[in-house]
Amino acid sequence: MKAFSLSLKGLRRDLRAADVRALFVALMLAVAASTMIGFFLDRLDRGLTRQAGQLMGGDLVLEQSDPFTKELRQTLRDAGLTLSQQVDLVSMASRDNAFQPVSLKVVDPAYPLYGQVRVERGDGTETLAHGPDPGSVWVAPRLARLMGFEIGDTLRIGESTFTVSGLVEREPDQSAGFSAFNPRVMMHRDDLPATGLVQPGSRLEYELLAKGPPDAVARVQSRLDRLRDNGVEVRDVREDRPRLGGALDRAQRYLSLSGLAAVLLAGVAVAMATRRYVDRHLDTAALLRCFGASQRQLSTLFSLQLMWLAVAASVAGALLGLAGQAGLLAILTRFLPLELPPPGPLPLLMGVFTALAILVGFAGPMLLRLKCVSALKVLRRELDPMPVSGWVVIGVASLVFGALLWLYSGDFMLSLGLLVGGELALALLWALGHVLLTALLWLVRGAAGDDRHGARHAWRLGARQLARRRQASLGQLLAFSVTFAAMAIIALVRGDLVSAWEAQLPENTPNYFAINIQPDERDGFREIVENASDTRSDLYPIVRGRLVTINDQPAEATVSADQEAPDELRRALNLTWRATLPAGNRIVAGEWFDADAPAGDDRPVPISMEQGLAERLDVSLGDVLGFDIGSEHVSGRVTSLRSLDWESFRPNFFVIFPPGALERFSHSYITSFHLENDRQATIGKLVSRYPSVSLLNVDAILEQVRELLAQVTRAIELVLVFVLLAGVSVLYAALTASRPMRAHEGALLRVFGAGDRMIARIQGAEFALLGIASGLLGALLAEAAALGVYLVWFDLPPRLHWPLWIVLPVGGALLIGGIGHLLTRSVRRQAPMESLRLLGET
Structure with missing residues (x-):
């Protein structure tokens, strides 16, 4: 003391x-x-830990670019899980002469599995345990301000018109990331077919959300592992907690x-x-x-x-x-x-x-x-x-x-x-x-000099x-x-x-991306864009394919045990074909393939690969890559490696095939272009003529x-x-x-x-x-x-x-x-x- x-x-x-x-x-x-x-x-x-299930939408979330089979859904139900299905895509909403890119969220009657939706219905805010009714949509308040409409007005999405019945103030499974910069529109699942947005080659993400106790998830673990091996993205709330972006x-x-x-x-x-x-x-x-x-x-x-x-x-x-x-x-x-x-x-x-x-x-x-x-x-x-x-x-x-x-x-x-x-x-x-x-x-x-003042x-x-x-x-x-x-x-x-x-964006950077352009719409869409834009990229075909083998070995087997498999092995890649080297690409190894290279037989076709992906997968010139596209298998031999300008705001691809190799598969087109403010009327013409095409306004993203x-x-x-x-x-x-x-x-x-x-x-x-x-x-x-x-x-x-x-x-x-x-x-x-x-x- x-x-x-x-x-x-x-x-x-x-x-x-x-x-x-x-x-x-x-x-x-x-x-x-x-x-x-x-x-x-x-x-x-x-x-994030406390509300992980709510943020993800369920204890288990499965995501892929194709609808989930009835057999899989029944297997999950038999294990004791409650299911909800969603579809996410980017579309264009229109009203009169106003147009706005939106993030469309299509939900079923079981939505939401966790939490409730806070919706302004016109006479006050309500907390609801369901989504919008068929024929109506709920929208983000920002969309109502941008397009100047109120509750009860109509909104056109794709080929259908809907009544705006509510403004969503908070979603229980709101994304924790910052990638969805477009205003949200929530729609009933029964209304999706009538919009005409689901086309061959369309970019859609199908989600299957499951709610249940940990032992129910454990009972289907072996099935989940097989789904991961087949390219399905599987997120388990116990392991894959949402991140902030x-x-x-x-x-x-x-x-x-x-x-x-x-x-x-x-x-x-x-x-x-x-x-x-x-x-x-x-x-x-x-x-x-x-x-x-x-x-x-x-x-x-x-x-x-x-x-x-x-x-x-x-x-x-x-x-x-x-x-x-x-x-x-x-x-x-x-x-x-x-x-x-x-x-x-x-x-x-x-x-x-x-x-x-x-x-x-x-x-x-x-x-x-x-x-x-x-x-x-x-x-x-x-x-x-x-x-x-x-x-x-x-x-x-x-x-x-x-x-x-x-x-x-x-x-x-x-x-x-x-x-x-x-x-x-x-x-x-x-x-x-x-x-x-x-x-x-x-x-x-x-030092020398005057030292008059010391x-x-x-x-x-x-x-x-x-x-x-x-x-x-x-x-x-x-x-x-x-x-x-x-x-x-x-x-x-x-x-x-x-x-x-900010320093990465040159002048006249493309401020619009167009995706889901169907083959029969390509020429007409290109003509409108060429007449309105001085800066544009080519239209590139897109085929979704998953890399499954490298030199006849399973692709994931080439990754060492102490390393995590790259994301490119867990999901489908966007593949394209082209006769000439795209703008902004540079050959760093090998030679660009001959445009007349044979295709359609059992021999691997020549392909060009992005340099960074090749390094992550330890792929070099001469290696043979195998892709699953739909129900078919396509092989390609790497003949060149490319470096890409990722900041160009132009379409870029990890793998490019020669012409004639992929045309037989279902595909759509993508392009980017720059429009000045006084040419925004072009957007109205594109939306009215091609309602199934998704236009992404990059200016809106950059502002966010x-x-x-x-x-x-x-x-x-x-x-x-x-x-x-x-x-x-x-x-x-x-x-x-x-x-x-x-x-x-x-x-x-x-x-x-x-x-x-x-x-x-x-x-x-x-x-x-x-x-x-x-x-x-x-x-x-x-x-x-x-x-x-x-x-x-x-x-x-x-x-x-x-x-x-x-x-x-x-x-x-x-x-x-x-x-x-x-x-x-x-x-x-x-x-x-x-x-x-x-x-x-x-």
């Missing part, structure tokens, strides 16, 4: 010290960043990266502040040893002090993190497909654990000096305990940070790789810092101060470089996440993406604030730690006749040189780290950020110079004798 009381009294007294305040701020920011992100992601994860998936990765960066920066700040804290308490520890305190008692006393500080910082940081996650939720809530549960206690516990881990890892090794202090230090001030090696501190801190990284990421190999890579980077950074600091000092010393002399003295404390300067340089690099990476990723996709990314940008900017504050805390802690040394040096300068103005110039030059060197080193580290993060984590194209090499050195000089000037202003005002008394604290 005495130790508890004494530690509290000591902490209350120490709160007036700048290094303890820096410790508190750094720990608070680490807890705030980790708990804010932890609270948000935990709520998201628990919400690419946009929020990248946002989650960014949030995790930002949280770890904030924790790392806070740890560096803790290490810098602890060094000053230990130096300041050496005399106190020596006095306590004189009064009979043991090493164990010293360790307990100072550990308790820092523990109280960690608890207080954890409480303040948790409250700040709780407010921050509420801000994140408020920004992103409109894009979340579900209502999130209230925050749980786990992120709070993780935040407290993070604060304690940072103290142990980044401050623990340096606290050993207090334990080892000698009582004779009271009389002989030079008897300071040997400082712990910087590499020991870095090693222990790296292990703790690696453990935190493993804890937060859940990937041991990734954590180990980053930890080893980080250690190597620190060693290289230390060597480069030594070279860079030497080069800057040499340049300053050799500026050149101040720069030389500032450089000499850095050179005299080479090891301490290198330590600060390393800390500042890591700080600038972490802040830069977070800022760079933020900018590139938002802007990378822009809106989504704008919200995600605001969310990540909120996290960026915490990272920047953590970076500033590092600068503050490092400059606070060196304050006594600079005060002593300033006092010596004043003894030898230097005035306040000259001392300010010398210290400013020292800070500026340190900032320039740290900025250059930070830019190098940021570019290298960004390369790895972009390629491994975010799947973004790497590029050189040349403004970084200007902003970081200049910003480093201004930031470190500004903070250093503010922190040393009171020191410069002290009398020389008072500053010289700080000699024992340096």
Whole structure:
């Protein structure tokens, strides 16, 4: 109890010290960043887990491009499962002269298996356990606003006209992804045939949703495995929980990266502040040893002090993190497909654990000096305990940070790789810092020019101060470089996440895709598009086929046991035929096949394959691929590999056959084209003449993406604030730690006749040189780290950020110079004798 009381009294007294305040701020920011992100992601994860069945629409979801057989449905019913059938497709809705692409959802009387549909029926919102009646449709409110109709009006879809009987406010099985950008239209299954949208080769997705207990699903597991082998997509709620899609998936990765960066920066700040804290308490520890305190008692006393500080910082940081996650939720809530549960206690516990881990890892090794202090230090001030090696501190801190990284990421190999890579980077950074600091000092010393106002002399003295404390300067340089690099990476990723996709769209990018064009509609459709559009692609035939064999072996057998089979083996591919190489394609291996290549016999026909798919499947030139198309089997020999321009917004195909190989199969056509705003009347002509053709408005999709990314940008900017504050805390802690040394040096300068103005110039030059060197080193580290993060984590194209090499050195000089000037202003005002008394604290 005495130790508890004494530690509290000591902490209350120490709160007036700048290094303890820096410790508190750094720990608070680490807890705030980790708990804010932890609270948000935990709520998201628990919400998806709790409502997985509702989000998927059932405990089991089967999806394929053909209707499910009666025999399969009966097998599932016999196992004890309740079934509901759906059909999803993209179509065009029209009313008067207004046209709008829609996502059509066709449901049966058993819909929904889980939850209820909230529908505005004209006299208030109703919660219903069924879909629309035959002859009527329910639509998304956005569609009503876009096309200007109300409940009770009519809407034409395909070849049929329907009455709008409700506006859907929420669907129980609303997609958790962001691919369905078109407004939703819900229709009864009995009305689908009359629309004329189901044609040979039409792009439809048939879904079979099943609800039942886990043992019922287990009874049909063998049948489900056979369905997977036959190309049916099978999603089990126990294993295939819905995901949030690419946009929020990248946002989650960014949030995790930002949280770890904030924790790392806070740890560096803790290490810098602890060094000053230990130096300041050496005399106190020596006095306590004189009064009979043991090493164990010293360790307990100072550990308790820092523990109280960690608890207080954890409480303040948790409250700040709780407010921050509420801000994140408020920004992103409109894009979340579900209502999130209230925050749980786990992120709070993780935040407290993070604060304690940072103290142990980044401050623990340096606290050993207090334990080892000698009582004779009271009389002989030079008897300071040997400082712990910087590499020991870095090693222990790296292990703790690696453990935190493993804890937060859940990937041991990734954590180990980053930890080893980080250690190597620190060693290289230390060597480069030594070279860079030497080069800057040499340049300053050799600078010539007018020194009328003593500026050149101040720069030389500032450089000499850095050179005299080479090891301490290198330590600060390393800390500042890591700080600038972490802040830069977070800022760079933020900018590139938002802007990378925008730069991929050239002028006159096709803004419409047309699919499900029937062979007898091809010529007429092409004529209308050619008269209205200056930018268009060819019409490509589409045949759906599944890759089943590679060199007469089952395709999935070619994938090693420790790898997951590519998605292209689980679903049917879009195949086409063409005599010439498509625009935007480039041959990277082999030769394009002869247009007169024989087809129709038992010999494999020549085919061209996309390079990326060939690499994923370990396919090379000369390999024979077998495809199941309908009830027939077609073989093709790979004669060329192609690279594709996936950002061209033109139709692209993994596999292309020569003419004459696939024409006998049922097929439709696809094309893309660009229409200006004043040519939108063309859409009306296409829809009225070809109602079964699905037109996808890419402009509408891009507008939705822009809106989504704008919200995600605001969310990540909120996290960026915490990272920047953590970076500033590092600068503050490092400059606070060196304050006594600079005060002593300033006092010596004043003894030898230097005035306040000259001392300010010398210290400013020292800070500026340190900032320039740290900025250059930070830019190098940021570019290298960004390369790895972009390629491994975010799947973004790497590029050189040349403004970084200007902003970081200049910003480093201004930031470190500004903070250093503010922190040393009171020191410069002290009398020389008072500053010289700080000699024992340096």
